[in-house]
Amino acid sequence: MADLSNLKPVASGLPLDPSAATLPPPRLSLRKLGCVPRTVRRPGFEVAALRPGILHLGCGAFHRAHQAVFTQRAIEAAPGPEPAPWGIVATSLVRPVARNTLHPQDGLYTVLERGPDEVRAEIVGTVREVVFVPDAPAAVLARFTDPAIQLVTLTITASAYCLHPSSGRICPDHPAIQRDLHSGTPSSALGVLVSGLAEVRKAGRRPPAVMSCDNLESNGRTLRQAAVDYAALRDDGLANWIAHAVQFPSSMVDRIVPAATVLDAADATALLGLGDDAAVSAEPFRQWVIEAFEGPRPLWEAGGAEFVTDVAPWEASKLRLLNGTHMAIAYLGTLAGLGTVASFVADPLFADYARRFMLQEQMPTLPPSGHDIEAYAHQLLERWRNPNIAHQLSRVGRNGSQKLQPRLLASLRDNLRAGRPVSCTLLAIAAWICCASGASGPAQAMEDPLAGELTRLSEASGDDLGRLATSVLQLEDVFGCELPRLETVRTELADLMGQLRAHGVHRTVANLLG
Structure with missing residues (x-):
């Protein structure tokens, strides 16, 4: 627990070095993790040993303060000496900010839980790789066929589903969809998802479960239909395979996560004594209700998630x-x-x-x-x-x-x-x-x-x-x-x-x- 209002400079009694005062603190990293004060919660597993099992599309503040935190709790609760293989390969589709801030920090970042009276800080270590899709589209598609990847999750905002507002079905004339179809290299979230699933089908592998974590009505069914509609623009066989072979469980996510600001970075630095350019803020409340599905998954219920038959x-x-x-x-x-x-x-x-x-x-x-x-x-x-x-x-x-x-x-x-x-x-x-x-x-x-x-x-x-x-x-x-x-x-x-x-x-x- 840490209260920012009580943070005060510590007088050492030694002369101040003016040049030292202007030097930025060292960045948060795996090498510096042991220097973090005990008042800051750290991952309860060996971060460097964590292997990936989740591919996530949309590495924004909400994902980092919600699903990544639930996944940290799940890994911490798993039995055995080695961390459960649920590290996250996170992708950004529009801007390289997440990659540029997280890569120098070995994927580590701080979640500042801002309550009415206090601020609690936690370092999250579940994001093990960040990829900017426009720079490495082939590498992202290859991740879909990696046998270790069991789940694909999305937080891309409702507008990125390219849906017709009144029907809830994909809009084929949407500029992002047309750009994908004409370029041959997908850049939209739907394009990346469907192209990745096409690679899974081609390789003859069991497809990962695909879970929307966005604020859409019946988001699992909506995403399934959008993926099928998109695939049908390319290949009816692929559309039919996605409709019948891929699980799209619905989920309800809830946590207020404002856009990250320079104040978040400054507060994280004050609490950690280390620089953190990827810090995010969130309210104390968090909720995740997930439609039960088949196959391996993290013990998200250890973090408070609920599995139900109907979301x-x-x-x-x-x-x-x-x-x-x-x-x-x-x-x-x-x-x-x-x-x-x-x-x-x-x-x-x-x-x-x-x-x-x-x-x-x-x-x-x-x-x-x-x-x-x-x-x-x-x-x-x-x-x-x-x-x-x-x-x-x-x-x-x-x-x-x-x-x-x-x-x-x-x-x-x-x-x-x-x-x-x-x-x-x-x-x-x-x-x-x-x-x-x-x-x-x-x-x-x-x-x-x-x-x-x-x-x-x-x-x-x-x-x-x-x-x-x-x-x-x-x-x-x-x-x-x-x-x-x-x-x-x-x-x-x-x-x-x-x-x-x-x-x-x-x-x-x-x-x-x-």
């Missing part, structure tokens, strides 16, 4: 309560001039909105389960209040047009059909339109693949918000065919956008809550 109840509550409410918070908070999730829920009025949204509009749409949903909603609010987790609204809300369907629109349709309240949901959608279209000004603009189209619609509508609401709802790829026909939805969306523009977020939310 759907956990997935639905997380997608709609956590992820759906996160979207509402992101757009309303941005319009209110706020920067983080914690700053939004620190306002009692906004916290009341989030609570009502979860309990009155999201909770009634969830499938029956044994979960205490009210307790889960209150737990979420407490997690979001953590002032030491700077979860940026701009990051939470980006690419909203690709996430509206499972997180907001599905529950909106359910509630409309049942005659239940929908005002909180419509306010969130109105705020998204304002942010993504730039209708509230460039300071509130939100990154979205449809931002250009939404801006054009906003400019064409001028001050006619009814026209803007009608035009946006006609984006069938996002809203489907049913919602644009509902006059009440169009009218209330336009009214809420008008309130946001005329009165601001605080007064609009106050009016809505009554």
Whole structure:
């Protein structure tokens, strides 16, 4: 346990050497691991002896603070003198940052668990190799046929699946898919996955289980269908083999992991006495629910993972309560001039909105389960209040047009059909339109693949918000065919956008809550 607020310089009584004060500390590495203070948790196994067993696509902060930590617990709990063979070969597909920061540190990095009152530090040693795919595509594909690789996992974000927003199926015209098909060398995550599985099939080997760890509805089935669709663009035989021979267990992952910052590196250095350019922060809470599958796997349950026959109840509550409410918070908070999730829920009025949204509009749409949903909603609010987790609204809300369907629109349709309240949901959608279209000004603009189209619609509508609401709802790829026909939805969306523009977020939310 370490409390950064108590860290103070140690007076040695010796004269200070001005040149020494400017020298950076040595980098974290296997050679320096023994120098780490006892207050920092270290891997409970011989890192250098750890052999790979998992190939991971997408070596971002979330993977390093979630699956890699669960895997560390699994290896530590395995019997026998040698570490269980579950080292991770992690790949980056877009930027070489992970490779460039982790390679000089022998794959080691720090996870800073930031609670409301203290910071705990742990060095993670499960990532044994990092590959930047554009620099070594053949080496990555060869890893698929390595008999030691039993699992392929993915954290690539929802947008990287190249799915049609309304159907959930692969979009063959997506630029990343077209680039793969024309170049002959895959660069998309789906392209790398399908090409790797093609190599496994060609070698006559048993395929590894493939597990999505992204926030997608039925992520295992969704990934299977996307892989089959992609393969069918190349080879029907390969598509059929993937559909029948490869396991795609679904999973639900949960841990708030902000984007890594220079503050994380500085705090890790203060706690370790060693430089760590790959440090990441995370909240104390972590959860992983996995659909049971056949074949070898780490003892992830030793780290708290749950294996179940059906992930759907956990997935639905997380997608709609956590992820759906996160979207509402992101757009309303941005319009209110706020920067983080914690700053939004620190306002009692906004916290009341989030609570009502979860309990009155999201909770009634969830499938029956044994979960205490009210307790889960209150737990979420407490997690979001953590002032030491700077979860940026701009990051939470980006690419909203690709996430509206499972997180907001599905529950909106359910509630409309049942005659239940929908005002909180419509306010969130109105705020998204304002942010993504730039209708509230460039300071509130939100990154979205449809931002250009939404801006054009906003400019064409001028001050006619009814026209803007009608035009946006006609984006069938996002809203489907049913919602644009509902006059009440169009009218209330336009009214809420008008309130946001005329009165601001605080007064609009106050009016809505009554």
